[in-house]
Amino acid sequence: MAAPLPVPPSRLGPRPLPLHLLSCWNFYLSSLPASLLWSNGWPILKGLLPPAPPPLVPFPNPLGGLTPGAGASEALDPLAFVQAVEQAGRRRLSAFLIGVQRYQGHDYRRDLPDPPVIARWGDVRLLDYGAPGAAEGPVLLCVPSLINRAYILDLTHERSFLRWLAGQGVRPLLLDWGAPVGEAADFTLTDYIEGPLFDALALASARSGGAVGLLGYCMGGLLALAAAQRHPTLVSHLLLLATPWDFHSDAAQARRLAAGLPSLLQVIDRQNGLPIDVIQTLFAALDPLQIARKFEAFSRLAPDSAAARAFVALEDWLNDGVPLAAPVARECLSGWYRDNAPPLGRWRIAGRAVRAEAVTVPTLALIPEGDRIVPPASARALVEAVPGAAMHMVPLGHIGMMVGGRAPAQVWEPIRAFLMGK
Known part of the structure; x- marks a missing residue:
């Protein structure tokens, strides 16, 4: 009987993992109160919200399907709407976690030999x-x-x-x-x-x-x-x-960095350098949910597909910073x-x-x-x-x-x- 193949070590990414987990969790949790605001017929909110504006044309919803315009939500069953949003958020959070798990355990390893x-x-x-x-x-x-x-x-x-x-x-x-x-x-x-x-x-x-x-x-x-x-x-x-x-x-980007610069300089002084996870955090701030979207999409790929291996190869490089x-x-x-x-x-x-x-x-x-x-x-x-x-x-x-x-x-x-x- 052949010896079992060694299990490749798990990866640490996407780095910094705690930040990405927290961002996805916050997105999931914030969707619940947001759905209450959309569903202004919800009994708890009656009398607390201003009158609904005129109905708007539905627009694409990032959770899938169409989101009704303000005012159109009165035509929905408020409880059903809130439950649908909660379920969609839970599905996205689950897909992200599955994607991270599959990435960390993927068998791809870069094997290109270095040139002279x-x-x-x-x-x-x-x-x-x-x-x-x-x-x-x-x-x-x-x-x-x-x-x-x-x-x-x-x-x-x-x-x-x-x-x-x-x-x-x-x-x-x-x-x-x-x-x-x-x-x-x-x-x-x-x-x-x-x-x-x-x-x-x-x-x-x-x-x-x-x-x-x-x-x-x-x-x-x-x-x-x-x-x-x-x-x-x-x-x-x-x-x-x-x-x-x-x-x-990009004036807005420059202002955000200027606001956080004193803290970054303190990190540099204490660590005698700018650590990898801090650099990755700065990149993640440009689009906090990009990682979530990427790993949700990855969770839907066949693990042995060329697309999945290409994804893992690139993520390995991204998480291998200095x-x-x-x-x-x-x-x-x-x-x-x-x-x-x-x-x-x-x-x-x-x-x-x-x-x-x-x-x-x-x-x-x-x-x-x-x-x-x-x-x-x-x-x-x-x-x-x-x-x-x-x-x-x-x-x-x-x-x-x-x-x-x-x-x-x-x-x-x-x-x-x-x-x-x-």
């Missing part, structure tokens, strides 16, 4: 995705964000931007930041840009015999922009993917988000202002129209500031632009064409 490491600087690695034996094509150094693992650009066999590029005659290099451990725990943005990023750029240029392409994704785009301004002879093409610039383009070094966290939160330093010319690297108008290399910015993390207006401000920069709007989201089903045609191919001069 051609240089190291502490925990930072430079990975070479060039296809062995292939003709030497344009070199592209890819710079991811500091707060997420670099393998979003090499997620799975089916969704690997870097391996696809290698098959198209490009030699991709990936700067894998790792985690801020050891001396990197005290790194500033200057340390990252004038340290490992400059060293990787210089090494890539030396090996290729000339300037190379430089690609930055999200926060990595800001780092790449600064490097391209400071070292233009090393850069042939600059690609900026979902890269923010005007951090006050903390920000304390100096970097302060620079980003205070300098970028509170003070809006980049477009005002006040963001400095090694004492020199980072100015988009000083970038002289050919530049292409790819901006996802459905981006909730980087508002498109923030990214467009950078295109307007870089002389001669081209802009390519894509009908995708912040992460979908790299790993979604339409990413190869909408994003990967335009990048290849830009590098090849087509």
Whole structure:
């Protein structure tokens, strides 16, 4: 009799799990008193509510079906309406919990082997995705964000931007930041840009015999922009993917962050960095029920389906973040988000202002129209500031632009064409 297969360890996500559980529970509980307000014929509320307004046309209900307009609820049995809302809320909460349970116990594990490491600087690695034996094509150094693992650009066999590029005659290099451990725990943005990023750029240029392409994704785009301004002879093409610039383009978002900044700075001081779960909480605040919707949908997928495995692969990456070094966290939160330093010319690297108008290399910015993390207006401000920069709007989201089903045609191919001069 064959030995039983080992049970894979449970995952901790979606992180921070207590926050997402509480959000879903609160949504469920709040639906009950809300249903009483909709059903203004409910006996307890008679005489406590103002007269109902004229009937409105029914509209789609997020719980399913149609919700009657105000006034139309009088035609319903109040008790039946409240019970229906309660049951729908309970079904959604149950679906979310089932989705989380199935995710945590799923048998998917990422099994892509790392390509050769051609240089190291502490925990930072430079990975070479060039296809062995292939003709030497344009070199592209890819710079991811500091707060997420670099393998979003090499997620799975089916969704690997870097391996696809290698098959198209490009030699991709990936700067894998790792985690801020050891001396990197005290790194500033200057340390990252004038340290490992400059060293990787210089090494890539030396090996290729000339300037190379430089690609930055999200926060990595800001780092790449600064490097391209400071070292233009090393850069042939600059690609900026979902890269923010005007951090006050969404005024409401800026106000919310400013209100919470004192508490965040206290966390940074106490933890000597910005912890992963705090970063994830900030992202979750952009759409508190997004996680609930995602895991409800996942609960309806067949566990062994390609869609389910793709979901788990992406969620594993999302929950595998890294903390920000304390100096970097302060620079980003205070300098970028509170003070809006980049477009005002006040963001400095090694004492020199980072100015988009000083970038002289050919530049292409790819901006996802459905981006909730980087508002498109923030990214467009950078295109307007870089002389001669081209802009390519894509009908995708912040992460979908790299790993979604339409990413190869909408994003990967335009990048290849830009590098090849087509």
